[in-house]
Amino acid sequence: MIATMVYKLTKDATPEQLIENGLGDHYANHDKALFYQNASGVPWTATYIQAKGDPIADLYEDIAAEEKARATYQWLIDMTDDVDLQDGLKFLREREVIHSLRFREAVEILKEERDRKKFF
Template sequence: MCGTEELGHLEMVGTIVHQLTRNLTESDVREGGFAPYFIDHTTSVYPTAASGSPWSADGIAVTGDTIADLTEDLAAEQKARLTYDNILRMSDDPDVTDAIRFLRAREIVHFQRFGEGLRLAKDRMNEKNVYYMNPSFDK
């Protein structure tokens, strides 16, 4: 999948976070449990998991194996969809829920496309230039 679109998702989520935090007062920060984040980042968007773990490229699993990588992509799309489902369960802000519903729909489409790609890769495993293993290692 195109990294540009994935960065677009991040930009949309970052914009939502910015809109929700741009007018915070000191008491909002303290009462909302936002103080530790605020101390480090003020209200800047810093990509972390809901648990507070910062984003890391360690979560990107690329093996060079077509089947393994497409299967990983399928799982990632489902995990993103689930995250959006959970946000929708927690949010009552229509501006947030509308944007999250859009992003959730994109994850579903991505999942479908990766599924099609996996099916096509499996169907063509015996064709020239389509492989399920890295031919430079597995001769």
């Protein structure tokens, strides 16, 4: 969704405007196509996905990822005065909060199950 927001904000920009605003390298490589990268220009890679194989450890990784995304959305909200863009970002930020809460609930359920004696 963020890449789509960036696309909508830049779709009518001229190459000169993109260059003036620090997007010349991106334009030279990708035109106005969506290309997933961080703010420093490092492309997205599957190595960003962390998995241990233990459900509780993996859920804690998920919680951390949701909280990092929440913080990023807040910083983006703080960087713009475009109300429509802020509304979309606020929706995404709140979605991360809910995801984090659900993952935390799942951790507690798994901990209860892990500690419960099982009789067969």
